[in-house]
Amino acid sequence: MKNYSDVIGIDVSKLTLDAHIHNRVVHRVFSNTPKGYKALLSWTETYLKEQVYFFCFENTGHYSTNLSVYLSENDLDYVEESPLAINRSSGVVRGKTDKLDSAMIARYAWLYKEELVLSSPKEQDIQELGRLLSFRDQLVRDRTGKMSSLKEMQTLLSSPSTDDCCNIIKKTIHYLTKQIIALENHIKNLMSKDESLQKNYELLNTLKGVGLVLSCQLLYHTSNFKRFDSWRQFSSYCGVAPFEHSSGTSIHRKNRIHHIGDRKMKTLLTLASVSAIQCDQELKQYYNKKVSEGKPKMVAINNVRNKILSRAFAVVKRGTPYVVLQKFVA
Template sequence: MKKYDDVVGIDVSKLTIDAHMYKRSIHQVFSNTSKGYKALVKWLNKNLEGQCYFLCFENTGHYSTNLSIYLSQNDMDYVEESPLAIKRSAGIVRGKTDRLDSEMIARYAWLHKEELVLSTPKEKDIQEIGRLLSLRDQLVRDRTGKMSTLKEAQSLLKSPSTDSCCKIATKTIAYLTKQIAALEDRIKILMQSEEGLDKNFKLLNTIKGVGLILASQLIYHTNNFQRFDGWRQFSSYCGVAPFSHSSGTSIKRRNKIHHIGDRKMKTLLTMASVSAIQCDSELKLYYQRRLAEGKPKLVALNNVRNKILSRAFSVIKRGTPYVELQQFAA
């Protein structure tokens, strides 16, 4: 990053944003609306006129999206950082308020300004895909709950009330299924609306085990494969990359994946791996070979998860569909 004179830490909540200038130790609260953003810029221009600065705030999903878009539209430097990275760098903290959080964020940004990379908001279509995927996940969870309710009701003794409950639950499940299908159709339309998205989406679907949802999630989390340098970096982000654990000569444990990661992506990759083992002869042989080497089943399955990620990044980098080489073997 270029040389900055000051940094502004911002704590973003649902209704307000707390801003703190690190060097000047000035604090101010604004509303988390377009009107509040304008007031924030006016306050910054008044106190930091002629100085070079950047803003830093936590990635809080929907709460921080509008702020990042506004700053980008006004050509202002900002960094949208992981909340966990900021929290773990704070050391021992007693007490918690929005003001203290904004000071902590400002301190973190100033101390790590040489390492931080300026952020940019995701493209509009990718943001829309993220919202659709989020809503679909909610509907799928609701449908799963209703299916459990229906199964429990069907196990009860026959009665007019039980029959009514089953009918209502069945209609609700059918309605949710219809809405989930509509969201998936909307995702497909968005993918086809932009050439880059459509090309990468089709390439990902040539990989066995990768379907509509996993391909869409890969495109969303990688910002259409522009956010990460390679599949190993993304594997670490998902929480499926193994790390060594050793110290001196007395502690030397086997490699393990870290518990920090994107749980949704980890779950999707697990489901894709189980499917790929059944329908992809190459991955099936690879999985069986790992088991024959004495690897535990979960370790072998995690190897398959990384294989799928490797294939995904490879087809995008080459720009050609995945080809199963074993079918051409003599």
């Protein structure tokens, strides 16, 4: 990074931005709106005119997206960091307020400024894809809840009121299903408008066990395979990469995956692995081999998860669909 003279730490919430200039030790609150962003830049220039500085804030999903886009449009340097990384580096902290959090973020950015990498917002189509996937997840959760309620209702003794409730829930489930299908079609139409997205989507769908949802999540989390250099990096991001655990001569434990990772991606990869084992002879043989070697089934499943990720990155990098080896064709 550049030779920065100061840093502005920002604690982002739904409605406000708490900004703290590290070396000047000044703090101010702004609204999380375009008007607030403009006031933030004006306030910053008041203290740091003709100085080289950058902004640092936590990645808080939709709350921080507009800020990152605004800073990028104004050619301002910023770092959008993981909240966990900032919290782990803060040491013992007594009390919690937005003002203290902004100062802690500024301190973190100043201490690690040589190691931090400047951020940039996701492309508009990728952002839109993420919003659609998030809304689809919400609809699926709602439908699952209604299906559970229906199952409970059907265990009760039959009565006019119970039957009416069941019919209402069935209609709700049917309506949610239609909305999910419509949203999935919207997602497909979005990708069809971008040649690169559509091509990579089609390549990913040539893999056994990989469908619409996992393909789209891979495209979103990897920013259309531009964010990570290799599948191993993305495996670590998802939380499915095994790590060594040893110390000295007495502690030598088995390699284990770390609990830190993207739970959604981990779940989707697990479902894809279970499906792939059923319909992909190569992965089925690979899974059975790991189990026969004495590995627990979940460890074997994790190996399959990494196989799927390596295949996904391979087909996109080559630009050619996945082809099943001849010896595995029935």
